[in-house]
Amino acid sequence: MKWLRIFHSVQWKLVIIYISLLLIALQLIGVYFFRELENFYKQDFESSLQNQANILLSGGVSDEITKSQAGFVNRRKHLNDFLDNYYILDRGAGQIVQLLDQDGYVLSTTQTNKKIIGQKNHNPRVNQVLRGIEKEDTQFRRGTDTERLMLYSKAITENGQVVGAIYIEAPMTKTYQTIRTINNTLLKISLFALFGTAVLGVVLARTITNPVKEITEQASIMAQGDFDRQVAIKSNDEIGRLATAFNHLAQHLRDALSQNEEEKGKLESVLANMSDGVIATDSRGRVIVINRRATVILGRSVEVGEQLDQALPLSEPLILPLEGERQTYLELNREDEEDLTIVKLTFTPIRRSEETVGLITVLQDVTEEEKLDRQRKEFVANVSHELRTPLTTIKSYLEALDEGGAMEDPELAARFLRVTRQESERMTRLIHDLLQLSRLDSRKIRFNRQPLAVGEVLSDAADRFTVQCEQKEIDLRLHLSDPLPRIYADRDQLDQVLDNLMSNAVKYTPEGKSITVTARRRFDGFVIIAVSDTGIGIPKKDLDRIFERFYRVDKARSRSMGGTGLGLAIAKEIVETHGGKITMDSRYGFGTTVRFTLPPCEPEVVR
The missing domain is CATH 1.10.287.130 (Signal transduction histidine kinase, dimerisation/phosphotransfer (DHp) domain)
Structure with missing residues (x-):
């Protein structure tokens, strides 16, 4: 129900508890007050009746009763006059005073109806007073219409003997009217106080709960990521200090989150730019962090939450948790030996308080090594x-x-x-x-570089192999574009490169075929020199490794021709040391072309 929602509010809980405590206090105080007030008026009323009896006794009522019993003339009138003279109670309140002889018969009364005189009072407690069992007696009882009465009896003695009794019957209507009036007034005051207290309770509860509501609202906003708002500080009490502490907490959280974001950014930057792959997992082996390099090494994407055993095709499953660091190797693309990737895996457990909470896996591509x-x-x-x-x-x-x-x-x-x-x-x-x-x-060779004319260098190289070509009936051609810039190179080293290339061309070119040496200027000024033959050619699968040391396409034939398998490797090192680049194109059975570039001899380079 909607009205039950008020119990979900601290403000209304405080108001209800405050009012309930006040109601309980007023109830207890009211009950005690009403009881004490009633006892007070009863005692006061009883005191007035006792006072009336004492006045009668002090006026000599015992002598009057004795005289009347001795046959005193006109005793009824005399006793009535005696009562009238010593009667001090409120005559309009309906009190009845009777004088009784020692047998309980009415001798005189203040009642208007005097017929009761001579009749016996049958109240048993009055008889106890007349017999001397009690000197006085007070009792309460209800009259007609729930009227409350106080009955008071007191013995009249003469020389220690009971000669009669004073009996007073007094209604307490006015007394209880006074009590009810006081009670009604007190109830009105209590209700007014209760209303005022409720208003003050609401104000007090709002004073306490409004800052708490504001802090709660701010906490909810902070939970959504907004830490810029501040709680208003309206006092210097505990609530104000709580608001101050909350603002300090928000500031510290802002600083901590800012620092955390900065550190996170640094970590992400470090992970993204690492040359090694990194995969972090939780204690169950599920991936929680992976950098880009790891996906490149593995050649596939790895999703967060994926099991490590699924991300890494290990030959044996990884048993978690690990007791210590462990290393192993992983081979990828095993089908293609040329594209084989060898990855070194280093597993390092993450510990917290002697408990393993995760795993860091570092992937290193050690293929080149x-x-x-x-x-x-x-x-x-x-x-x-x-x-x-x-x-x-x-x-x-x-x-x-x-x-x-x-x-x-x-x-x-x-x-x-x-x-x-x-x-x-x-x-x-x-x-x-x-x-x-x-x-x-080791870069220990010191090149004696100098400006060289390309045409002269190539012509001399062609002359050195003219005799061999004639012996094998090989057509040796030299084509030079015009003009060619001078190059800046070591003549001896350049001759060794040309000799290696020309020697290979002559060796692997059958009789009657041709060898062509060309040179031209590239758009950036570099000179491109090419040695082409129409020999046996090289298979495509061997081209990527042709410049490796001791690598031979046909080992037996190369060795029989006197080659060491180092000529092309030396040529590659010399060309690259000059700042150029050497490449080879070949078609098996049709011939081979080796090209290399050399930088031009720029004026500012020459000393």
């Missing part, structure tokens, strides 16, 4: 193999010369020595290339 490590191992293996092969040949031929009697045959000995010399030269070239690559890697 693994590839470099694999290349290092392959490089060491290749070097070992390349050195072991000529050494084995040299050893076997020397043993044949020493132990096999080949020295006795001059022609055979000369052939063995020629093979040994060729293998030694091959080892020398290999070691020379390795040392050169090492110096290029």
Whole structure:
């Protein structure tokens, strides 16, 4: 019901409790007051009756009764006159005073109807007074129409003997009228006080609850994220101090949330720009935070709330909670070896008070490191193999010369020595290339750069391979666009690049085919030099690795032709050190084109 809603308000609760307490207090005070007031008027009324009896006794009523009993003439008239003389009660209030002899018969009365004289009073409690059991007696009873009466009896004694009694019957109508009047007046005053107190209670409750309502409203607004409003401080009491404390709390919350947002922004910025992926989970393994790098490494999106085992395709399920840090490796895209991604996973539990409440997973893409490590191992293996092969040949031929009697045959000995010399030269070239690559890697080679004419450098290179091309009936062509800018390069290093490229072109170009050397100026001033052949070409799958050290498309054929597998790697290092770039295009069975760029010789560069 709607009226029951008032009990949901602190204000009305305070008002109702306040009024209820006041009503209880007024009720208790009223009951006590009414009872005391009634007792007071009863005692006062009884005192007036006792006073009337005492006046009669002091007036000599015992002598009068004794005389009347002795046969005194006109005793009725005499006793009536005696009562009239000593009667002090309100004659209009209906009190009745009777003088009784020792047997309980009425000797005289103040009643208008005198017929009762001579009749016996049958009140049993009056008889007790006449017999001397009680000296006086007071009793209350209701008369007609609920009228209340006070009956008072007192013994009349002479020389210690009871000779009669005074009996007074007095209605208490006026007394109770006075009590009711006082009660009505008190009730009106109480109602007025109750109304005034209720108004003051409402005012007091509003004084207390209005600031509380305002604070409650502000708290609700704060719960929605608005911390800019302030609670009005209207006093310096407890409510005012509560409002002040609430405003301080709101300010501290604003500062804390602002700092939290700032820290959150910093954390998000750090997570977004980390080179490693980060996934945070709760104690149940559900994702709560993930940065962009993690999704890039995994190659898929991970939703918040997703289980970690579903986000990471682990070979074995992760058992939570972890007791300590754990590392493992994850391989992605296993089907394509060239696109294989190796991820290092580091699991670190989050602890709070000796309890594991979450997990931080750091994802590191170690594909390049693994590839470099694999290349290092392959490089060491290749070097070992390349050195072991000529050494084995040299050893076997020397043993044949020493132990096999080949020295006795001059022609055979000369052939063995020629093979040994060729293998030694091959080892020398290999070691020379390795040392050169090492110096290029460590940037220890000092290039003697100078302005060079591209046409002159290419013409000299073509001249060096003219004889070999003629021997294989290869058509060697040189095309130079006009004009070509000068380049700024080391002539010896540039010659080595051209020699490596021309040597490969001659080796892998069959007889009757052609080799073309071209040079042209690019729009940005760089010179593009290209060596094209119409030889056997290179398969597409090998092009991405063609510049790797010791990488050969056809290892057996390359080794038989005397190659070390380092020529293209050296050429790449030299070109890039000059600030250029080298690329290769090839179509298997149709030929290969190698292009590299060199920066122009700008005037401000020359010293």
